[in-house]
Amino acid sequence: MNYPFKEQRKLFPTLTKTIHLSSCSQSAISLPVKDAINHYLESWTEYGMDWMGWMERVQDAKNEFAALINAEPDEIAVLSSVSDAASAFAGALSFTAERNKVVTPDIDFPCIGHVWLSHERRNAQVTFLPAEEDQTILFESYEKAIDSQTLVTSIPHVSYYNGFKQNLKSLSSLAHSKGSYVFVDAYQSAGSVSIDVKDSNVDVLVAGAQKFLLGVPGIAFMYVKKELANQLEPLTTGWFSRKNPFAFTNQVLDYADGTGRFDTGTPPMINAYASHAGIALLNDIGVKRIETYLEHLSKLCLETAQKHRLEIASPIDIAQKGSTTAIRVKNAVYLEGHLKSQGIIVSARNDVLRIAPHFYNTEEEIVQTIEAIAHALITK
Numbered sequence: 001m002n003y004p005f006k007e008q009r010k011l012f013p014t015l016t017k018t019i020h021l022s023s024c025s026q027s028a029i030s031l032p033v034k035d036a037i038n039h040y041l042e043s044w045t046e047y048g049m050d051w052m053g054w055m056e057r058v059q060d061a062k063n064e065f066a067a068l069i070n071a072e073p074d075e076i077a078v079l080s081s082v083s084d085a086a087s088a089f090a091g092a093l094s095f096t097a098e099r100n101k102v103v104t105p106d107i108d109f110p111c112i113g114h115v116w117l118s119h120e121r122r123n124a125q126v127t128f129l130p131a132e133e134d135q136t137i138l139f140e141s142y143e144k145a146i147d148s149q150t151l152v153t154s155i156p157h158v159s160y161y162n163g164f165k166q167n168l169k170s171l172s173s174l175a176h177s178k179g180s181y182v183f184v185d186a187y188q189s190a191g192s193v194s195i196d197v198k199d200s201n202v203d204v205l206v207a208g209a210q211k212f213l214l215g216v217p218g219i220a221f222m223y224v225k226k227e228l229a230n231q232l233e234p235l236t237t238g239w240f241s242r243k244n245p246f247a248f249t250n251q252v253l254d255y256a257d258g259t260g261r262f263d264t265g266t267p268p269m270i271n272a273y274a275s276h277a278g279i280a281l282l283n284d285i286g287v288k289r290i291e292t293y294l295e296h297l298s299k300l301c302l303e304t305a306q307k308h309r310l311e312i313a314s315p316i317d318i319a320q321k322g323s324t325t326a327i328r329v330k331n332a333v334y335l336e337g338h339l340k341s342q343g344i345i346v347s348a349r350n351d352v353l354r355i356a357p358h359f360y361n362t363e364e365e366i367v368q369t370i371e372a373i374a375h376a377l378i379t380k
């Protein structure tokens with residue numbers, strides 16, 4: 001295949017020195033993101049403070065994220081982490097005697113389970129769906145678990161562990177048929193898998209900026225369907241949740257219209273500069289094009305791993321996986337360090353090494369990395 005993103009790859013000078021395959025953890029730094037961070041620093045240096053300019057950039061970041069997932073800009077809130085965003089949604093719910101069940105697979109990143117468990121003191125009842133042996137979750141497991149008592153079905157779009165991808169549209173339709181809300185953790189998919197919140201009809205979707213969104217830690221985006229947002233009153237709140245933050249009235253708790261009511265305190269501004277630049281780059285290229293290319297790299301990764309008889313912990317069916325391919329190894333953390341010393345950045349989690357390419361990676365980089373892993377396993 002002719003590499004389709006030659007020009008865009010040049011925006012990542014660091015790739016001349018390293019093979020960066022850890023977008024499931026931290027993606028590579030690009031010139032537009034670096035420039036955006038510098039822009040914030042320059043405006044601070046130049047003007048002492050540029051409150052309005054900084055707030056505009058936070059709004060720009062929300063707009064770019066909204067465009068990425070086909071939402072309206074006023075359906076997006078900005079928080080500091082996915083954990084914060086999940087907590088904000090959970091805190092806004094009422095767990096009643098009739099509806100208090102949360103159904104979630106036990107393959108999501110642990111912080112989501114922790115958030116739901118922390119609401120057991122508010123009468124939540126959490127049901128973890130056990131994973132199959134191959135670390136996937138069957139649709140039938142959701143069918144069995146979701147019932148008329150289910151308040152929330154909490155779904156990781158793509159698994160942090162092995163890249164297993166779930167079908168949001170069919171799960172959403174199943175959950176809604178029982179009257180359950182649908183909460184999606186899209187941290188491992190946003191930016192690498194196309195997301196359309198209207199078409200999939202999910203209620204809440206959250207993602208941080210550090211992984212496939214090409215940004216930095218310390219900022220997360222939260223989509224809440226407009227009609228739903230207006231019915232919820234978050235427990236975690238702050239002056240940016242108000243109708244007019246600059247009214248400075250401390251005795252009136254008026255929630256802003258739409259999802260803005262999930263904003264809290266002063267937003268993470270420098271992080272918004274970085275994530276705006278990262279997401280704008282993705283929107284310029286188009287996530288659909290990126291997704292198609294990453295499916296191609298996924299196939300190549302799986303085939304090369306099979307050729308070298310590596311143990312694959314990811315689904316073999318491309319339709320069931322995102323960008324990440326997980327290789328099961330004995331000492332993942334040691335191997336991560338060993339590969340890093342050769343200029344290859346992959347990410348260890350438990351018993352797997354995760355190879356998580358983005359559009360800036362090439363076929364050659366995938367093959368070279370798998371060969372390096374195979375070689376390390378033979379010689380270790």
Ligand SMILES: Cc1ncc(COP(=O)(O)O)c(C=O)c1O
Pocket residue numbers: 080081082083084108109111156158159160185186187188208220
């Ligand atoms: C799928 C997923 N959800 C949530 C998190 C944690 O996000 P945060 O640290 O922003 O709370 C991670 C981190 O790796 C993740 O992969």
